[in-house]
Amino acid sequence: xxxxxxxxIYLEIPxxxxxxxxxxxxxxxxxxxxxxxxxxRTGRDLEIDIWREGNLIAVPGTSRYGLAYSAKVRGFxxxxxxxxxxxxxxxxxxxxxxxxxxxLLKDLFFERKTRCRKxxxxxxxxxITHKILRKSLFSNHVPLIVTNxxxxxxxxxxxxxxxxxxxxxxxxxxNPSDSRYRKRKVGLDALQDFIxxxxxxxxxxxxxx
Numbered sequence: 001x002x003x004x005x006x007x008x009i010y011l012e013i014p015x016x017x018x019x020x021x022x023x024x025x026x027x028x029x030x031x032x033x034x035x036x037x038x039x040x041r042t043g044r045d046l047e048i049d050i051w052r053e054g055n056l057i058a059v060p061g062t063s064r065y066g067l068a069y070s071a072k073v074r075g076f077x078x079x080x081x082x083x084x085x086x087x088x089x090x091x092x093x094x095x096x097x098x099x100x101x102x103x104l105l106k107d108l109f110f111e112r113k114t115r116c117r118k119x120x121x122x123x124x125x126x127x128i129t130h131k132i133l134r135k136s137l138f139s140n141h142v143p144l145i146v147t148n149x150x151x152x153x154x155x156x157x158x159x160x161x162x163x164x165x166x167x168x169x170x171x172x173x174x175n176p177s178d179s180r181y182r183k184r185k186v187g188l189d190a191l192q193d194f195i196x197x198x199x200x201x202x203x204x205x206x207x208x209x
Contacts, residue, residue: 010165015181025062025160026050027176032142032206064202065112079122083201141207158197
């Protein structure tokens with residue numbers, strides 16, 4: 001598909017609801033993989049398997065490298081993007097993690113990063129904008145991005161979602177914490193507040209090899 005400035009695109013990405021508070025990342029990735037491979041069998045077993053591969057132990061969430069790794073070993077292409085190059089969102093927690101917890105998290109984070117590099121998973125450091133998301137969608141990539149769950153609930157936590165489309169006014173997405181499918185959207189004028197958690201942006205793009 002050829003990208004056009006301001007053009008609309010919407011990918012028919014199936015909805016999958018996360019079954020646990022800490023599996024938004026795996027659920028978002030499963031939506032992307034199911035879109036790219038309709039024969040993929042989804043369910044709690046796969047959800048937990050992906051979570052085991054990418055969680056950070058000290059915090060139950062999954063890192064961008066964990067999700068990219070899980071996609072790659074299942075036969076998909078993936079690429080990670082962040083605006084900081086750092087530890088996703090975990091160094092912005094309040095209260096901060098204690099030293100033993102942070103040391104363990106760093107070890108797991110960089111171990112998964114090393115695995116991604118060995119698998120040839122691409123990485124870039126830049127601000128995630130609507131232009132980047134539009135280009136990704138027009139390439140038939142599924143962008144998974146971190147947002148603040150305050151946009152969706154009363155909790156102040158990092159939360160992965162699957163981007164499904166964009167037009168000249170809105171970005172559309174599937175939120176895995178929804179109890180059932182809803183066509184979610186956010187205005188492009190609010191996008192820089194929406195993307196990321198306390199200033200730290202993370203994205204994983206997934207596509208067919």
